[in-house]
Amino acid sequence: MLAEIATSLTLASVYGLAQMKKDGGVGDDVKKIRQIADAIGLKKNGQSIIIRRRDPADKEKNKFYSEYIFQIPLGLAFSDFETKLNVFQDGLNIKKTLYSFSLSDIKKINIKKLMKLKSLKAKINYIKKFIKDKNSIRKSIEMSYDGMIHFKVYDQDIPNQVDFNVEKWDECNGWKLPLGENREGTVFLDLASGHFVIAGATTFGKSQLLKLMISTLLTNKPNETEMTLVDLKGGLEMQYFEDCKQTINFADDIETAVASLKHIVADIQQRQKMLRVKKVNNVKKAGINKRHFIIVDEASQLAPSQVPSKYKELAKEAQAYMSYITRIGHSMGYTLVYATQYPVGDVMPNQIKANSNTTICFRLETDTQSETVLDQKGAEQIQLQGRCILSVPSGRQQVQTYLIDDKTIKTVVTPNIVIKSRKDDTLAEVRKEGTTNRRYTLELEETEVLN
Ligand SMILES: Nc1ncnc2c1ncn2[C@@H]1O[C@H](COP(=O)(O)OP(=O)(O)OP(=O)(O)O)[C@@H](O)[C@H]1O
Ligand SMILES: [Mg+2]
Structure with a gap:
């Protein structure tokens, strides 16, 4: 009885706090966005942005954000707003009063848990923690434009760092990769959906991501994965996987890289012939379950403009x-899977970019690099390691990629190690011959490939 009285007293006090600020909801954000736009001069001839539609968040339908759609005054461009994203975000996070609650917030209090707490002090502490957590929520914004400007306002930001937990692999079926987290939870990618470009300045997370990708393949598809690993930083990043049975080719210098790639092209051509005989146009229809991943860490080392002159021809070939x-x-x-630190000029060949349908872009040094990779600025503003802009055909979003630790990688790799590495005597051959003694004559059907 005492507990019930205490509970209702504490709830009443929280409700009282909620009443302190009745404009903490939808209308408030709209008003703030307009005020911020006015304050930073985003109006024209005295005309402010005009709200046209508002769609509040709807947790039941898994819609985690409120969306506000504004018409912008004639003479202003979306980019005027986009470049001020941080200003809008900071503005939304300035609180007029210490606490801002809505009834839906109060519904989130776990009453059962509260009732179970024995002492009044524990109950008050629970409520205090709830208030503190709620008050520390930081709203964040995503902007887009389709003739109107859309502000998506999230009640929480993307986490700053997320350590990978092996349980995530249980949530993956098929060729799924748990990439990381956005504001709504885990973001999965399909590793069998097409080619990948990964770009990012040094230390922002490319190699970590490649290790997560490979570990995922070894865990979920150990018998259907084949890999060619090209690691031109002396093999330091990919060495974990060198002796895995899935690693058909391992290249840590340019000659071996070119020879391995040449080998792959020959294999593809052979497979094309085989599929022609079977009268099907892809491996799926031919019932072939194996997939071969060619993973290149630091592709700038295969770009003619970046290599010493004696390697230029090899780089062109690669x-x-x-x-x-x-x-x-x-x-x-x-x-x-094409990863590079330095996506400028011939380091980001048009064909590779155009034929890759997933781009994962970490922080880049300049807005020009960002435009080269994503066709838009923005990657130069990323501050956090592991934070990326993910671009897939259905759209773009920011994701905090998972950080996988070495211990997990070793656990994954161990059962896949083979004593006599790889099935290839082929690579041994390739290594021995290098590319100076060209034994392979490739009948490249699309002859421009070597131009
Ligand atoms: N997803 C992540 N979350 C948090 N920290 C990360 C993440 N990825 C990488 N880091 C941090 O950054 C460091 C460097 O990461 P990584 O080796 O992947 O960088 P890189 O982009 O490959 O750099 P380089 O171009 O120099 O090879 C890691 O050791 C780790 O401390
Ligand atoms: Mg790296």
């Missing part, structure tokens, strides 16, 4: 093979 793989490889079961 790029031609990679372009070929992105044009023909996907339906033949070959996927290129």
Whole structure:
């Protein structure tokens, strides 16, 4: 009885706090957005932005954000607003009063848990913590434009760091990769959906992501995965996986890289012939379950403009093979994952970019690099390691990628290690011959591949 009285007293006091600020909801954000726009001069001839529609968040339908759609005054551009995203975000987070509650917030209090707490002090502490948590929520904004400007206002921001938990792999079926988290939870990608471009300045998370990708393949598809690993930073990042049975080719210098890529192109051509005989146009229809991933960490080391002159021809050859793989490889079961620190000029070949349908872009040094990778500015504003802009055909979003630790990687790798590494005597051959002694004559059907 005493507990019930205490509970209702505490609830009443929380409700009282909620009453302190009745304009803490939808109308308030709209008003604030307009005020901020006015304050930073985003109006024209005295005309402010005009609210046209508002869609509040609807947790039941898994809609985690409120969306406000404004018409912008004639003479202003979306980019005028987009570049001020941080100003809008900070403005929304200035609180007029210490606490801001709505009735839906109060509904979130776990009454059962509250009732179970024995002492009044514990109950008050629970409520205090709830208030503190609620008060520390930081709203964040996403902007887009379709003739009207859309402000999506989230009640919580993307986490700053998320450590990978192996249980995430249980949530993956097929070729799914748990990439990281956005404001709504885990973001999954389909590793069999096409080629990947990964860009990002040094130390922002490319190699970590590649390790997460490979560990995911080894965990969920150990018998259907084949890999060619090209690690031109001396093999330091990919060395964990060098002796896995799935690693068909491992290249840590440019000659071996070119020879391995050449080999892949030959395999693709052979497979094309085989599918022609079977009268099907892709591996799925041919009932082939294996997929081969060609993972290139630091592709700038295969760009003619970036290598010493004695390697220029080899670099041209490597790029031609990679372009070929992105044009023909996907339906033949070959996927290129192309990672680079330095996406400028010939480091980001048009064909590779155009034929890759997933781009994961970490922080880049300049807005020009961001435009090269994403066709828009923005990656230069990323501050956090592991934070990326994910671009897929259905849209773009920011994601905090998972950070996988070495211990987990080792656990995944161990059962896949083979004593005599790989099935390939082929690579040994390739290594021995290098590319100076060209034994392979490729009948490249699309002859421009070597131009
Ligand atoms: N997803 C992440 N979350 C948090 N921290 C991360 C994440 N990814 C990487 N980091 C931090 O950044 C460091 C460097 O990451 P990583 O080796 O992946 O960078 P990189 O982009 O490959 O850099 P480089 O271009 O120099 O090879 C990691 O050791 C880790 O401390
Ligand atoms: Mg790296």
